[in-house]
Amino acid sequence: MSVEALCWGDDGLLPVIVQDARSKDVLTLAYANREALARTLETRSTWLWSRSRGALWNKGETSGNVQHVVAVRYDCDADALLYLVEPTGPACHTGAVTCFHNVLAERLGGAGESPGNSAVEFVRAIEHLERVIEQRRGASVDASYVSKLLHGGVDRIGKKIGEEATEVVIAAKNHDHDELTWEVSDLLFHTLVLMHEQGVTIDDVGRELLRRAK
Numbered sequence: 606m607s608v609e610a611l612c613w614g615d616d617g618l619l620p621v622i623v624q625d626a627r628s629k630d631v632l633t634l635a636y637a638n639r640e641a642l643a644r645t646l647e648t649r650s651t652w653l654w655s656r657s658r659g660a661l662w663n664k665g666e667t668s669g670n671v672q673h674v675v676a677v678r679y680d681c682d683a684d685a686l687l688y689l690v691e692p693t694g695p696a697c698h699t700g701a702v703t704c705f706h707n708v709l710a711e712r713l714g715g716a717g718e719s720p721g722n723s724a725v726e727f728v729r730a731i732e733h734l735e736r737v738i739e740q741r742r743g744a745s746v747d748a749s750y751v752s753k754l755l756h757g758g759v760d761r762i763g764k765k766i767g768e769e770a771t772e773v774v775i776a777a778k779n780h781d782h783d784e785l786t787w788e789v790s791d792l793l794f795h796t797l798v799l800m801h802e803q804g805v806t807i808d809d810v811g812r813e814l815l816r817r818a819k
Contacts, residue, residue, distance in 0.1 A: 620636055693739060737751070772792075
């Protein structure tokens with residue numbers, strides 16, 4: 606279908622759902638006109654139409670939180686769009702990963718009817734950390750702990766991983782649930798930094814874990 610063949614509203618706009626292509630989080634609900642959609646398709650960057658300002662805007666142009674568009678879809682009535690994106694930072698102007706971070710109601714089906722919810726949240730947290738690490742890579746070493754680690758290379762990061770691994774064992778021997786949770790989180794974080802420094806992604810690790818599980 607061509608851009609012109611879509612069922613544009615009387616105001617020349619279509620609603621756009623922006624979704625993280627990896628985590629599947631719905632990031633934003635916005636609007637696009639023909640030009641915004643054309644620029645999105647051409648540049649593979651999220652372009653939208655601001656109804657409040659009456660102007661085109663490119664996501665991340667001022668904040669740096671750009672979105673690489675990997676696919677654009679339309680619904681069965683051709684009157685709504687879906688941008689599947691790979692974000693490099695928070696989607697919301699508040700700094701939240703998604704604009705839909707306020708909870709009105711949750712788990713309406715009753716407790717226990719959302720199996721795997723904790724696992725989903727864990728994956729989202731890891732993916733968010735991965736994006737934060739990427740975002741802070743170019744920051745000043747005086748302003749960012751992540752930047753300082755990355756500038757220190759394998760030696761600095763590896764030393765921290767060794768320290769955190771030892772603290773994980775100590776926490777386990779202390780049978781302290783909260784301490785162990787804290788130290789495992791530290792170990793995972795520093796491991797993610799090392800992976801980033803070495804060019805290893807969570808997808809790489811995920812594929813290897815699935816291979817072992819066969």
